[in-house]
Amino acid sequence: MRVLVLADHDAGLLAPATARIVQGATALGAIDLLVVGDDIAAIAQSAAALAGVAKVLTGKGSLAADGLAARLAALAGDYDYVVASAGSVGKDVMPRLAALLDVMPVTDIVTILGPTRFERPIYAGNAVQTVTDNQPRHILTLRASAFRPAATGNTADIEALDSDIASLVTLLANHRTLSDTPDLATAQIVVGGGVALGSAENFQLIEKLAKRLGAAVGATRAAVDAGYAPNDWQIGQTGKIIAPDLYIAIGISGALQHLAGIQGAKKIVAINTDAEAPLVKLADVALIGDLFETIPQLIAELDKRGVTH
Amino acid sequence: MKILVAIKRVVDHNVRIRVRPDGTGVETTGVRLSMNPFCKHAVEAAVQLAEAGQGAASPTEIVIVSVGPKAATDVILTALAMGAHRGILIETDADLETLAIAKLLAKVVDEEQADLVLLGKQAVDDDSNHVGQMLAALTNRPQATFASEISIVGPALEVTREIDSGRQTLSLPLPAIVTADLRLNTPRNAALPMVMKARAKPLAVRPVAEFGVDLSPRLVIEKINPPAERAAGRTLGSVADLAAFIADDIAQMEAL
Ligand SMILES: Cc1cc2nc3c(=O)[nH]c(=O)nc-3n(C[C@H](O)[C@H](O)[C@H](O)COP(=O)(O)OP(=O)(O)OC[C@H]3O[C@@H](n4cnc5c(N)ncnc54)[C@H](O)[C@@H]3O)c2cc1C
Numbered sequence: 001m002r003v004l005v006l007a008d009h010d011a012g013l014l015a016p017a018t019a020r021i022v023q024g025a026t027a028l029g030a031i032d033l034l035v036v037g038d039d040i041a042a043i044a045q046s047a048a049a050l051a052g053v054a055k056v057l058t059g060k061g062s063l064a065a066d067g068l069a070a071r072l073a074a075l076a077g078d079y080d081y082v083v084a085s086a087g088s089v090g091k092d093v094m095p096r097l098a099a100l101l102d103v104m105p106v107t108d109i110v111t112i113l114g115p116t117r118f119e120r121p122i123y124a125g126n127a128v129q130t131v132t133d134n135q136p137r138h139i140l141t142l143r144a145s146a147f148r149p150a151a152t153g154n155t156a157d158i159e160a161l162d163s164d165i166a167s168l169v170t171l172l173a174n175h176r177t178l179s180d181t182p183d184l185a186t187a188q189i190v191v192g193g194g195v196a197l198g199s200a201e202n203f204q205l206i207e208k209l210a211k212r213l214g215a216a217v218g219a220t221r222a223a224v225d226a227g228y229a230p231n232d233w234q235i236g237q238t239g240k241i242i243a244p245d246l247y248i249a250i251g252i253s254g255a256l257q258h259l260a261g262i263q264g265a266k267k268i269v270a271i272n273t274d275a276e277a278p279l280v281k282l283a284d285v286a287l288i289g290d291l292f293e294t295i296p297q298l299i300a301e302l303d304k305r306g307v308t309h
Numbered sequence: 310m311k312i313l314v315a316i317k318r319v320v321d322h323n324v325r326i327r328v329r330p331d332g333t334g335v336e337t338t339g340v341r342l343s344m345n346p347f348c349k350h351a352v353e354a355a356v357q358l359a360e361a362g363q364g365a366a367s368p369t370e371i372v373i374v375s376v377g378p379k380a381a382t383d384v385i386l387t388a389l390a391m392g393a394h395r396g397i398l399i400e401t402d403a404d405l406e407t408l409a410i411a412k413l414l415a416k417v418v419d420e421e422q423a424d425l426v427l428l429g430k431q432a433v434d435d436d437s438n439h440v441g442q443m444l445a446a447l448t449n450r451p452q453a454t455f456a457s458e459i460s461i462v463g464p465a466l467e468v469t470r471e472i473d474s475g476r477q478t479l480s481l482p483l484p485a486i487v488t489a490d491l492r493l494n495t496p497r498n499a500a501l502p503m504v505m506k507a508r509a510k511p512l513a514v515r516p517v518a519e520f521g522v523d524l525s526p527r528l529v530i531e532k533i534n535p536p537a538e539r540a541a542g543r544t545l546g547s548v549a550d551l552a553a554f555i556a557d558d559i560a561q562m563e564a565l
Contacts, residue, residue: 010474064479065442066451088472092454095407095439099446104408104527107437121536122435123320127328127335128536132529168451170480172467177475185473188562213555225492231457231471237436238491240473245562246555256325263536267558269551275544284542287551294548301552309559 001029001115004057004075006084006093007047009037011176014046016186017085017144024147025083026052027112028138033156034075036063036165044158051151056158061165063089069096071165076101076137086141086241087185098139105139106131108241110146110264124237124260144185145243145264177230179217181207184233187216189309190244190265192235195222196251196273196291203228205295206250212299214309218242220258236261251291254279271295310362310369310461312355313423315414315444316348316388318381319434332532335434344384347429349391350489353496354459355427356392362461370394374417376410378402382512389507390499396510401517401524407435409524411443416520418448423484425466430455430488441488451481457492 003025008015018033025031033047036059047056059071072093076082082097084090086108098105111119116133118140184190191213193206203223210217219229221236235242237257243264250271252258259282262268270283271291280286287294320326321341329336344352352373359369371393375381378400385396399413418426426448431438438454445452453468457476460467469478471490499507517524545551 008473015473064451065454066445069446088455088470091438092442092452095437095442096446096452098439099408099411099443102408104406105439106528107439117531122533123326123335124433124436125536126326128534130531130534132531133527134529135527168482169453171477172480173478174474175469175476175478189559213559221491230475231492232473232475237433238431246558248555257322268539268542269554271551280544282539282542284540285551285554286542286544287548288544289548294551297548298552298555301549302555305552305556307552307556307559309563 001080002078003029003031003081003083004079005031005033006072006090007033007035007043008085008087008089009035009040009043012039012042014043016149016183017087018047019050019149020144020147020186021083021085021142022050022052023150024112024142025081026150028081028083028115030054032057034059036061036068048156048158049152049154051154053154053156056156057161058158059161059165062167062169064167064169065093065096066169067165067167068093069100072097073100081138081140083140083142085144087144090141094139094141101137101139103135103137103139105141106133107141109140109142124256125263126256143241145241177232181210182214182216184216184218184235185240185242187242187244189213189215189246190218190242191215191248191250192218192220192252193223193229193250194220194252195226195228197223197228200228209295209299212302220252249279249283250295252279253277254282310367310425311421311423312358312369312371312425312427313418313421314351314355314371314373314388314393314427315440316352316373316375316384317345317429317432318342318375318377318384319345319432322346322433328533328535332534334533344387345429345432347431347489347491349496350491350493351427351429352388352391352393353494354489357494358459358461359392372397372421372423374399374414376401376405376413376517379514382514385512386507387499389510389512390504391497394510396512398512398514399517399520400514403524405524406526406528407437407439408443408527409522411440411447412522413517413520414440414444415447416522418444425483426486428486428488430490441486445486448486450484450486452486453479453481454488455490456487457490459487459493
């Protein structure tokens with residue numbers, strides 16, 4: 001079986017999600033990894049290092065869905081599977097590709113049970129569908145957080161596609177969130193803050209604890225809507241899906257749309273004034289208390305113990 | 310200008326769903342159903358664009374379309390009460406796949422020759438996030454998904470999208486397809502007079518067979534299960550206990 005995987009990248013670096021998609025997709029067959037963008041030479045090198053990759057293909061041009069889906073459709077004839085991560089690029093382009101090929105896609109896969117059998121969550125993760133896809137070609141997106149990263153050390157060939165990928169859409173501006181915390185979707189530890197933080201300034205308390213633990217920062221929709229945190233920090237049904245070893249949820253009630261994004265977390269810690277909050281009930285351990293007192297105390301305790309990550 | 314908004318009737322987002330014990334699906338009988346929240350943002354965006362275009366040479370017409378059972382007329386009425394002008398229900402009791410829905414909608418886009426098609430980015434039942442993108446493919450139009458801002462600038466559309474690294478702003482030529490995210494706007498609650506007026510607006514109910522689309526499913530849904538349950542937790546007595554728990558957990562992580 002032949003698999004074409006679409007790589008994700010950001011700010012000149014291969015996204016951590018891609019190593020996980022490659023690892024997931026190795027269960028399906030030999031992988032060609034497609035990197036699309038401008039200035040992608042260094043990204044292609046990182047892509048070629050991933051174990052399981054037979055060949056890296058590079059395409060110059062736009063990631064906008066119209067042109068990218070058309071190019072993927074032209075390439076798809078050589079493959080049994082076309083796979084992307086269920087991130088913002090994969091969600092944008094893969095259904096478009098599927099419709100061009102008259103294929104029904106299977107998206108947000110969390111388990112690959114076999115070559116044609118997959119599990120995907122529905123209803124904000126409150127139910128899990130087992131799907132069989134007997135179509136001649138398979139268009140899939142996988143949730144990066146559900147798979148382990150592929151090893152590196154490979155030196156796959158890199159081959160450039162011959163023509164540029166064009167789009168009817170013009171990019172006017174990118175408003176990137178600048179942060180030196182790890183990638184949220186693949187982080188080993190995540191510290192999340194809710195609307196209880198009360199302001200963008202107070203939200204820095206969450207960031208401070210996250211930095212202390214080498215953790216990524218997450219937020220609820222309510223915190224993002226209130227302007228305390230940028231949109232790409234939102235965790236949940238409509239935000240990012242995380243599966244860290246440790247999730248520390250601070251001042252977060254645990255609405256079902258938020259819980260949708262954290263079901264894969266191994267350990268959950270909740271800090272909340274309300275002992276009845278759904279997230280407190282769900283957590284492995286909970287601390288009942290005011291976050292404005294407990295977080296500075298926690299940082300001091302971690303310092304005292306010399307905890308680093 | 311003509312705007313087509315495609316909407317879906319789903320289990321209300323506040324309902325805690327129950328998976329049927331026999332694995333055949335989610336219990337929907339006796340459960341409150343309403344307009345998918347993302348679709349409400351799409352309707353609101355259309356109404357706001359129409360309001361912004363008031364006084365233009367030709368007023369904006371907003372057409373609502375939904376695919377679903379007869380009862381889905383209630384969400385179309387909600388959209389009409391919010392300010393849309395007429396509705397179309399493509400009536401079917403079947404639970405259609407997103408590809409089939411997109412094919413039906415493509416027929417309507419063709420009939421209506423809409424300049425702009427707005428949809429919610431995903432429906433909160435199957436969480437697919439497919440239909441707008443598929444419709445854009447089938448109608449060969451540019452797309453902007455996950456929109457948090459939309460404006461019409463001359464002959465083009467400017468859309469800000471929420472993406473993994475933050476936001477980006479695109480310009481796309483019309484006709485185009487846009488899917489709405491939750492921060493796009495705050496949907497209005499229609500006042501009673503608007504609800505009354507909505508009942509007088511045209512609403513065509515058309516049987517799905519009329520469209521001549523092959524609706525047979527491509528995927529086999531074997532079963533639907535509840536997610537794995539988490540082990541019960543405990544409450545800690547002090548911040549020091551929490552620091553110890555975190556230290557232990559990190560030590561375990563690093564040992565692996
Ligand atoms: C269609 C749809 C999609 C959605 N998608 C998402 C999504 O992707 N992600 C998401 O997060 N939400 C999503 N939501 C919103 C969700 O329903 C909740 O509204 C949101 O998650 C609540 O955020 P919160 O926990 O910050 O706020 P609240 O629910 O208000 O909870 C605040 C919590 O802070 C606690 N608290 C208050 N003060 C303190 C203090 N001093 N110290 C400690 N604790 C304190 C309170 O006890 C409470 O538990 C969605 C909603 C809809 C309708």
